[in-house]
Amino acid sequence: MGELIRFSVSVEDELLESFDRLIRRQGYVNRSEALRDLMRDALVRAHLDEESKATDVLGTLTLVYDHHATDLADRLTDLQHEHYQLIVSVLHVHISHDDCMEVIVLRGSAKKVRALADALISLKGVKHGRLFLTVPAKRIIERRR
Numbered sequence: 001m002g003e004l005i006r007f008s009v010s011v012e013d014e015l016l017e018s019f020d021r022l023i024r025r026q027g028y029v030n031r032s033e034a035l036r037d038l039m040r041d042a043l044v045r046a047h048l049d050e051e052s053k054a055t056d057v058l059g060t061l062t063l064v065y066d067h068h069a070t071d072l073a074d075r076l077t078d079l080q081h082e083h084y085q086l087i088v089s090v091l092h093v094h095i096s097h098d099d100c101m102e103v104i105v106l107r108g109s110a111k112k113v114r115a116l117a118d119a120l121i122s123l124k125g126v127k128h129g130r131l132f133l134t135v136p137a138k139r140i141i142e143r144r145r
């Protein structure tokens with residue numbers, strides 16, 4: 001951790017009131033921590049947008065699907081085996097009689113991770129899928145100095 005620096009920010013009163021209401025709802029105890037989280041998130045997203053630099057990203061892909069859908073379970077498994085180098089871990093939850101949820105932890109280049117996530121999400125029978133990408137925050141902050 002670097003040293004803490006205090007800085008002042010000028011902002012319209014209405015914007016600040018809305019922001020304070022939001023972060024209170026979210027459970028923040030002070031503005032500084034909320035602002036730090038927003039800054040880190042902005043840095044991570046900016047880094048991920050520069051695809052060529054994002055060589056080591058971490059992702060969680062959540063998929064919801066009907067396990068009765070023809071061939072789907074096999075195709076999901078086949079695709080994951082084809083790209084086993086990108087897959088760190090898989091959590092499977094039977095969420096109802098018909099539906100399964102799979103949370104797949106991915107690690108690799110942003111390009112490959114996104115491509116695999118897109119291939120899995122677009123399989124017929126997948127009802128909902130969403131990829132969340134992040135990077136080790138320490139690395140982002142150091143890189144940007």
Ligand code: NI
Pocket residue numbers: 067092093094095099100101
């Ligand atoms: Ni299941």
